[in-house]
Amino acid sequence: MFADPADRMMADALETILGGRRESGLDSIGRQAMWHDLARGGWLAFFDSALSDTDGANPVAALLGGEVLGRNLAPLQVLIGAGFVAPLLRRLPPSSPVRTIVSDWMSDGHAVAIARPVIAETARPGTAGEGSYTSAAALHARLHGRQYVLDGNVTEVIISDARHAILPIGLPGGGVGVAAVDLAAQGISQHLVNTVVEQVRCGELQLLGATVPEEAVCVEDVSDAIHLAGLTWSLLLDAYAVGVCRALIARSVEYAQMRVQFGRPIGEFQAVQHMAANMQVAAETSASLSLAAMREFIDAPETSFELIAASRLHSAASAQWTSELAIQMHGGVGFTWELGVHEWYRQAMFARHFLTDNRGLRSRLASIIRLRAAPAADGTMTARMLEAIHE
Amino acid sequence: MSADGASELRRGFRAWLDEKLPAEWRFTSHGATDAAVREMRVGIGERLGRAGWLSLAWPERHGGGGRPTSDRIIVVEELVRAGAPEPMNANALGIFAPTLMRFGTPEQCSTHLPAMLSHESLWCQGFSEPDAGSDLAAIRTRGAIFNDEIVITGQKVWTSYAHLSDYCYLLVRTEADAEAHRGLSLVIVPMRQPQVRVHPLRNIAGTDEFCEVFFDGAVAPIDNLVGERGDGWKQAMFALGQERSVGLAQRSLRLTGEFGRLARRCEAEARRGNPDASDELFRGALVDAYVTSRAVEATVRRALEIDGAGGDLSAIAPVAKLAWSEGHQRQSALALDVLGPGAVLGIADNETWWTTSLFSRAETIYGGTSEIQRNLLARSLGLARGMGRRVR
Numbered sequence: 001m002f003a004d005p006a007d008r009m010m011a012d013a014l015e016t017i018l019g020g021r022r023e024s025g026l027d028s029i030g031r032q033a034m035w036h037d038l039a040r041g042g043w044l045a046f047f048d049s050a051l052s053d054t055d056g057a058n059p060v061a062a063l064l065g066g067e068v069l070g071r072n073l074a075p076l077q078v079l080i081g082a083g084f085v086a087p088l089l090r091r092l093p094p095s096s097p098v099r100t101i102v103s104d105w106m107s108d109g110h111a112v113a114i115a116r117p118v119i120a121e122t123a124r125p126g127t128a129g130e131g132s133y134t135s136a137a138a139l140h141a142r143l144h145g146r147q148y149v150l151d152g153n154v155t156e157v158i159i160s161d162a163r164h165a166i167l168p169i170g171l172p173g174g175g176v177g178v179a180a181v182d183l184a185a186q187g188i189s190q191h192l193v194n195t196v197v198e199q200v201r202c203g204e205l206q207l208l209g210a211t212v213p214e215e216a217v218c219v220e221d222v223s224d225a226i227h228l229a230g231l232t233w234s235l236l237l238d239a240y241a242v243g244v245c246r247a248l249i250a251r252s253v254e255y256a257q258m259r260v261q262f263g264r265p266i267g268e269f270q271a272v273q274h275m276a277a278n279m280q281v282a283a284e285t286s287a288s289l290s291l292a293a294m295r296e297f298i299d300a301p302e303t304s305f306e307l308i309a310a311s312r313l314h315s316a317a318s319a320q321w322t323s324e325l326a327i328q329m330h331g332g333v334g335f336t337w338e339l340g341v342h343e344w345y346r347q348a349m350f351a352r353h354f355l356t357d358n359r360g361l362r363s364r365l366a367s368i369i370r371l372r373a374a375p376a377a378d379g380t381m382t383a384r385m386l387e388a389i390h391e
Numbered sequence: 392m393s394a395d396g397a398s399e400l401r402r403g404f405r406a407w408l409d410e411k412l413p414a415e416w417r418f419t420s421h422g423a424t425d426a427a428v429r430e431m432r433v434g435i436g437e438r439l440g441r442a443g444w445l446s447l448a449w450p451e452r453h454g455g456g457g458r459p460t461s462d463r464i465i466v467v468e469e470l471v472r473a474g475a476p477e478p479m480n481a482n483a484l485g486i487f488a489p490t491l492m493r494f495g496t497p498e499q500c501s502t503h504l505p506a507m508l509s510h511e512s513l514w515c516q517g518f519s520e521p522d523a524g525s526d527l528a529a530i531r532t533r534g535a536i537f538n539d540e541i542v543i544t545g546q547k548v549w550t551s552y553a554h555l556s557d558y559c560y561l562l563v564r565t566e567a568d569a570e571a572h573r574g575l576s577l578v579i580v581p582m583r584q585p586q587v588r589v590h591p592l593r594n595i596a597g598t599d600e601f602c603e604v605f606f607d608g609a610v611a612p613i614d615n616l617v618g619e620r621g622d623g624w625k626q627a628m629f630a631l632g633q634e635r636s637v638g639l640a641q642r643s644l645r646l647t648g649e650f651g652r653l654a655r656r657c658e659a660e661a662r663r664g665n666p667d668a669s670d671e672l673f674r675g676a677l678v679d680a681y682v683t684s685r686a687v688e689a690t691v692r693r694a695l696e697i698d699g700a701g702g703d704l705s706a707i708a709p710v711a712k713l714a715w716s717e718g719h720q721r722q723s724a725l726a727l728d729v730l731g732p733g734a735v736l737g738i739a740d741n742e743t744w745w746t747t748s749l750f751s752r753a754e755t756i757y758g759g760t761s762e763i764q765r766n767l768l769a770r771s772l773g774l775a776r777g778m779g780r781r782v783r
Contacts, residue, residue: 253772268776270762273769277709280768284710285686292689310682365678373651373658 004060010046011064017041018072028161031075031199036109038078044106047082048090051232051294053301059294063239063287070243070319073347076200077111077160083236084229085112085166091225092178097215098166101180105164113162113183115154116202118357119230119308139207141169141179141217148217150179150187154205159183159192165205168226175221185210197350231297231304234312237355238290241319241348245283248326248344252276255330255339266329275325282318289314306368309361316356319348401465404444408473411438418474418652418743425555428479428600433510436478440508445484453492453504460699464692467641471648480507481641482551483514487560490577490630494618503558503579517547517561517580517604518627524549525763527562528571528624532606534563534578536620539613541565541578543586543606549757553602554589556582560630566621575623577630579615586610596749631759632704642754643691643715649747650684650722653677656740657729667731676725683718690714705771709764716754717761723748 017037026034038044047065049056069078085106089099105112139152154167163184169177183190187210192203253276256267266272293311296304323345327334334341352358416431439445448463449455456462478484484507491500506512523529532545543563553559559580566574582589586609591599618626657677660668667673694707726744727734734741755761769775 249772253774256774257778265778267769267774268778270766270769273774274762274765276772276774277713277765277768280706280772281710281713284707285690285714288690288693289686291693292685307685310685313678314682314686362675362678365681366674369654369677369681370658373654375655375659 007058007061007064010061011068014043014065014068015072017043018068018074021072026075031077031161032109032111035075035077035081035111038074039081039106039109043078044082044086047236048086048232051087051235051297052090053298057298059291059298062235062294063242063291066236066239067243067246067287069236070240070245071247073244073247073343074240075160076158076197077162079233079236079240080114080158081106081112083233084114084117087232088166088178088222088225088229091228092218092222093220096218096220098178098180098218101216102164102166105180110164111160111162113157113159113165115168116156116158116354117226117230117233118360119227119234119305119312139167139169139179141177141219143214144211146214147211148179148214150181150207150210150212152207154207156202157205158200158202159190160200167205169217169219171219171221176223176226177217177219178222178226179212179218180216181207181210181212185212187211195350195354196346198346200350202354228301231301231308234308235290235294235297237351238286238293238311238315241315241351242283242287242290244319244344244348245279245286245322248322248341249276249279249283251339251341252279252326252329259331272329275329279322279325282322286311286315286318306365309365312356313358313361313365316348316352316358320345320352323348397461397465400462401469404466404469405473407442407444408469408475411442412473412475416476418740419476425599428552429555431476432479433513435476436480437510439478440480440510445478446508449488450492453500454508460695464640464644464695467644471641471644474648477641478510479552479555480510480514482516483507483560485641486516486630486633487514489633490560490626491617493629494577494622494626496614498614499579499617512557513552513555515550515553515556515559515582515602515604517550517553517559519549520546521548521603525760527627528575530562530564530575532561532563533567534561534565534576536565536613541611541613541616543578543580543609543611545606547604547606548592548602550589550602550604552600553582553604554591554599558582559604560617562623562627565623569621572624574621575627576620577617577623577626578611579617580606580609580611584609594750595752596746632708640691640695642719643687643711646715646719646722647684647688649719650680653680653722653726653729653744656726656744660730665731665733668729670729673725673729676728680718680722680725683714683721687711687714687718705767709759709767709771712758713761713764713768716751719754720748720751723751 018034021030021034047062050058050062050065085102089102092099102112139150139154141148141150150169157165163182165181165183167179167181169179171177181188183205187208189206190203191206192201195202253267256272256276257265259266289311293304293307296307323341326341327345330339330341333339412435416435419431436445443456444466446453446455447458447466448460449457451457488504488507491503503512507514518527518530520530520532522531532543532547535542535544541563543561545563547561550559559582561578561580562575563578564574565576568574580587586607588605588607590603590605592601592603593599594601654677657668690707690711694704694711697707698704723744727748730741730744735745759767
């Protein structure tokens with residue numbers, strides 16, 4: 001990968017802001033401060049711009065920046081803001097006040113909750129399917145004076161520290177709008193559960209006659225915007241996963257150079273060396289595929305789903321496998337909390353299973369592979385092809 | 392090159408292939424007999440070479456087109472798409488030709504490169520020996536220098552197509568007393584002499600192209616030394632570096648093309664009612680193979696970009712080799728799984744798939760075994776034998 005000096009400086013600057021402050025070492029206030037620094041420092045806009053069709057498009061910078069987030073286990077709210085909310089807001093109708101309302105929340109340092117974005121079912125812009133961000137749009141909005149009244153349940157919401165949310169609204173004529181919601185508003189109840197990542201809580205929101213100002217709801221169909229934001233979200237998750245892999249390789253190599261058994265550093269043993277090599281294979285293939293997917297997204301977003309899906313599956317698996325190898329390389333202290341290896345593993349598990357729609361992506365890819373492999377629709381073609389194969 | 396220029400090149404080469412590549416040469420297996428190999432692999436090599444497609448990215452001073460590496464990749468992509476056989480001299484053109492351009496004399500280049508391109512002369516690589524496989528520096532084949540001749544004595548093995556070759560680029564030990572990595576030299580040896588005996592070895596796939604070669608006082612003129620005497624290790628490492636970049640790109644792009652054929656075959660089998668091809672587990676495995684093929688392709692393209700910019704390949708070239716070779720083995724095994732019991736029968740084109748699967752076992756061995764690649768990666772990460780002093 002060619003990172004020009006400006007890209008490197010950008011990555012260094014982001015590294016400085018994060019300063020090795022990993023999420024586990026921060027309480028809610030600390031996480032809020034990290035988020036605040038990034039939001040106020042224009043980093044959400046940076047990622048949004050790097051993965052866009054503007055002059056600022058720069059897949060290498062996006063990958064490097066995402067890696068820095070992953071290396072430092074940046075809080076999930078950063079990923080949500082940079083990877084999903086900012087790209088969604090930019091694609092909302094310019095006249096919609098929702099853009100300003102949510103941007104102001106984030107600029108003021110407030111995290112924003114979202115329903116779990118799923119790209120598989122929104123692969124075709126304008127269509128909403130079961131299980132996607134948009135299908136969570138079980139919310140109904142009706143105008144009452146100068147307010148909208150919201151009713152319904154939204155499942156699989158990622159909340160963590162958020163006090164606000166941007167939620168999908170089912171539109172009467174089909175399509176999906178969005179509503180900017182203050183979670184403390186009357187008529188909203190949260191049913192949250194713990195997750196494998198200690199600091200992250202997810203769950204269901206129940207809205208029963210919750211009211212929001214009229215301007216906080218966009219009732220135009222924004223399915224396409226949600227679809228594209230889902231793709232950038234997926235790409236940033238990939239870069240984050242690469243960062244997780246790279247951080248684990250660095251930590252594991254350092255440990256293998258220092259830990260002595262049988263009179264020598266364990267890194268001298270080939271069995272240990274080859275675990276590190278396997279981690280490197282996972283990291284580099286993921287970085288390569290992520291970069292290819294980012295380029296494809298910037299060049300041709302309408303046809304980029306296939307590569308983005310492949311990259312998401314590969315990067316998610318790589319981060320989890322690399323974490324498992326890191327635990328093994330660290331031996332006993334990899335299993336305990338002493339050196340913090342567990343945090344990477346838990347994050348990788350969460351990203352692979354909750355933030356990635358494995359079943360949906362695999363199912364879509366299987367369909368695409370079949371579709372492409374199928375002969376022309378007329379039966380004669382099929383017969384001729386089979387004849388050629390079996391004659 | 393502009394996007395328009397790239398499209399034009401692609402269109403032009405595609406049209407050329409439509410005209411020059413016979414249908415019976417497309418999507419064939421490796422060629423079981425010498426006659427078949429000669430006809431297909433020498434035939435396509437000769438046509439491509441004479442038309443300048445194989446030297447598109449060579450410097451103009453060596454008779455090449457002076458075009459960027461990206462153009463060469465377009466040619467490779469179209470060869471893969473058309474199912475063309477690999478040119479017979481692909482190994483020499485990919486590995487030895489750049490080495491000769493870098494270290495050889497102008498006379499050596501002008502003598503050998505045109506004939507290598509046109510396939511008037513066929514070439515083999517003489518590196519591995521029975522006791523020097525992964526440990527290449529342990530080679531013992533002796534190159535004794537007497538006046539203006541080098542007299543070669545020893546044995547090489549895994550020398551592909553030695554029995555058909557006119558020349559061998561051979562790594563020999565010219566300085567008997569020097570340490571392992573020193574005292575090696577690279578020399579061009581004519582194969583058509585009585586002091587060179589070639590015994591084809593039958594490989595796992597049943598073909599005979601891997602050979603063992605005995606040199607019993609074979610002679611090469613001193614002018615055939617490539618580069619400085621005793622500098623052969625540096626040249627061999629340069630040559631193997633070529634193997635790990637552009638040569639690998641050709642094979643990895645074939646992996647993606649081969650996946651497409653596997654998917655089509657799988658779909659056809661499913662429509663024919665083969666329950667194995669319709670099995671959901673295999674469908675899932677097909678997705679895994681697809682993801683792997685895309686990851687390999689992306690990695691190799693990135694390695695080429697780094698290489699083209701003069702960057703360091705040490706951390707990524709072994710990744711590309713490992714991901715491709717191990718991915719191809721899994722994909723080949725999967726192909727047999729989805730074809731069901733008929734996979735190993737001589738029906739349809741199943742022989743192509745089982746032959747591919749059998750050949751794929753060599754891919755984690757040649758060009759640096761998987762173990763060597765992992766050692767290289769570990770070293771690039773800072774883990775190596777003897778890195779820490781013994782503590783007790």
